[in-house]
Amino acid sequence: MTDQQHPDESAENSGASRRDFLKQSSIMAAFAMTPPAAVTAVEKGLHERVATRFEQMPLRVTINGTAQQLNIEPRVTLLDLLREQLNLTGTKKGCDHGQCGACTVHVDGTRVNSCLTLAMTTEGCKVTTIEGLADGDQLHPMQEAFIKHDGFQCGYCTPGQIMSAVACIREGHADGPDEIREYMSGNICRCGAYSNIVDAIMDVKQGGQKV
Numbered sequence: 635m636t637d638q639q640h641p642d643e644s645a646e647n648s649g650a651s652r653r654d655f656l657k658q659s660s661i662m663a664a665f666a667m668t669p670p671a672a673v674t675a676v677e678k679g680l681h682e683r684v685a686t687r688f689e690q691m692p693l694r695v696t697i698n699g700t701a702q703q704l705n706i707e708p709r710v711t712l713l714d715l716l717r718e719q720l721n722l723t724g725t726k727k728g729c730d731h732g733q734c735g736a737c738t739v740h741v742d743g744t745r746v747n748s749c750l751t752l753a754m755t756t757e758g759c760k761v762t763t764i765e766g767l768a769d770g771d772q773l774h775p776m777q778e779a780f781i782k783h784d785g786f787q788c789g790y791c792t793p794g795q796i797m798s799a800v801a802c803i804r805e806g807h808a809d810g811p812d813e814i815r816e817y818m819s820g821n822i823c824r825c826g827a828y829s830n831i832v833d834a835i836m837d838v839k840q841g842g843q844k845v
């Protein structure tokens with residue numbers, strides 16, 4: 635065996651290295667001709683930050699009774715706005731794909747998966763999260779019922795369960811255990827707490843309290 639290259643092969647390789655050289659030198663030339671400030675800006679990711687700044691849009695929304703005037707990126711979901719910009723971390727991120735219900739909040743009284751809702755679509759709306767359900771120190775009847783019936787397990791998905799439970803009654807879908815299970819089925823709970831949760835919802839519904 636010999637390491638010698640076929641003449642055609644070496645010509646091809648020298649062509650490739652010539653191309654590489656030309657490519658590299660033109661990149662170097664481009665950098666040399668770019669103003670230093672622009673190079674520094676690229677290095678520090680300023681172009682992205684500037685783009686982000688221009689991409690921000692105003693949003694007026696009332697969250698848990700407080701009118702907010704915000705500037706947000708149009709692509710931000712309601713879930714990320716609540717958790718990351720407003721520090722309302724009671725709303726949980728489970729699947730982030732609309733499949734678990736952990737992120738359920740109310741928009742104008744209707745339950746939505748906040749991970750599937752663009753924050754911009756809530757312009758002028760009233761958003762209620764688990765933090766806004768209680769009336770000061772007075773827990774919401776559904777929160778009381780969850781405590782009474784031990785509807786908590788790991789607790790991570792509980793805020794979403796409670797928000798859906800309230801909506802379930804408001805929507806008129808709490809007339810019996812089967813109906814409750816059907817209309818709570820978007821809230822996936824892996825710890826087998828369903829019977830206690832159903833009991834809590836039945837209790838509130840039968841108690842006739844305003845939810």
Ligand code: FES
Nearest residue numbers: 728729730735749
């Ligand atoms: S986090 Fe929104 S449905 Fe799972």
Ligand code: FES
Nearest residue numbers: 788789823824825
């Ligand atoms: S309460 Fe967390 S999985 Fe059910």
